[in-house]
Amino acid sequence: MTNLTYDFTGRTALVTGSACGIGLEIARHLALHGAVLYMLDYEAELLGQAAADVGGTPLAVDVSRTDQVQAAVERCVADTGRLDIVVNNAGILRDNVVWKLTDDDWDSVLAVHLGGTFRLTRAAVPHFRAQSYGRVVNVTSYTGLHGNIGQANYAAAKAGIVGFTKTTAKELARFGVTVNAISPNAATRMTSGIPEAKRVELIAAIPAGRFAQPSEMCAAVAFLASEEAAYVTGTVLPVDGGLSM
Numbered sequence: 001m002t003n004l005t006y007d008f009t010g011r012t013a014l015v016t017g018s019a020c021g022i023g024l025e026i027a028r029h030l031a032l033h034g035a036v037l038y039m040l041d042y043e044a045e046l047l048g049q050a051a052a053d054v055g056g057t058p059l060a061v062d063v064s065r066t067d068q069v070q071a072a073v074e075r076c077v078a079d080t081g082r083l084d085i086v087v088n089n090a091g092i093l094r095d096n097v098v099w100k101l102t103d104d105d106w107d108s109v110l111a112v113h114l115g116g117t118f119r120l121t122r123a124a125v126p127h128f129r130a131q132s133y134g135r136v137v138n139v140t141s142y143t144g145l146h147g148n149i150g151q152a153n154y155a156a157a158k159a160g161i162v163g164f165t166k167t168t169a170k171e172l173a174r175f176g177v178t179v180n181a182i183s184p185n186a187a188t189r190m191t192s193g194i195p196e197a198k199r200v201e202l203i204a205a206i207p208a209g210r211f212a213q214p215s216e217m218c219a220a221v222a223f224l225a226s227e228e229a230a231y232v233t234g235t236v237l238p239v240d241g242g243l244s245m
Contacts, residue, residue, distance in 0.1 A: 031056055092113075
């Protein structure tokens with residue numbers, strides 16, 4: 001049986017939160033399959049190392065800043081003449097039960113997860129419309145639909161991404177632009193601090209019996225970012241070992 005792969009030759013892609021974890025593996029996968037790759041992250045040193053390894057162009061960007069996001073898109077289009085694929089993966093955690101969350105805990109998580117997804121998508125749309133082509137893949141979470149103790153800010157942001165994905169999919173479909181999301185469940189830096197007892201409990205709830213590796217998210221993103229997925233839009237694809245069943 002022939003493995004299904006996607007050819008991104010001639011396509012330009014931006015991936016946020018790509019210095020490590022899921023974002024890094026998505027960036028690696030897109031570059032491996034021919035995309036001209038721009039990697040965005042606020043951790044400049046780590047990003048530089050990752051970009052050198054993957055073969056992408058590093059852009060130190062805080063996605064909560066409109067000016068920095070806009071400059072990154074303009075740099076990409078100035079260099080390559082186009083923008084085809086946006087993967088909104090950037091995220092941070094500021095966990096605490098709701099009565100202990102500060103305004104900054106709330107605002108910063110919403111600004112990066114949901115605000116970053118909005119800002120980069122908005123900046124990309126004029127270029128997508130000019131080309132009559134574009135692919136947006138957002139990263140949401142099981143927590144956005146089901147909640148998790150200590151993560152009201154994160155859950156709200158990820159739920160917002162679901163609504164944003166479906167709304168922009170409706171708005172942009174007539175321009176040849178698709179907007180989709182994945183809902184991953186992988187072992188990353190964000191999950192590394194989970195206490196062992198809680199980790200055992202979480203794994204027991206996953207039908208596949210384990211957390212995925214970040215690289216196992218790439219096939220779903222590649223499909224949604226491909227030319228072949230032109231008729232798939234507004235969907236949230238769980239890549240979670242059956243957790244959301």
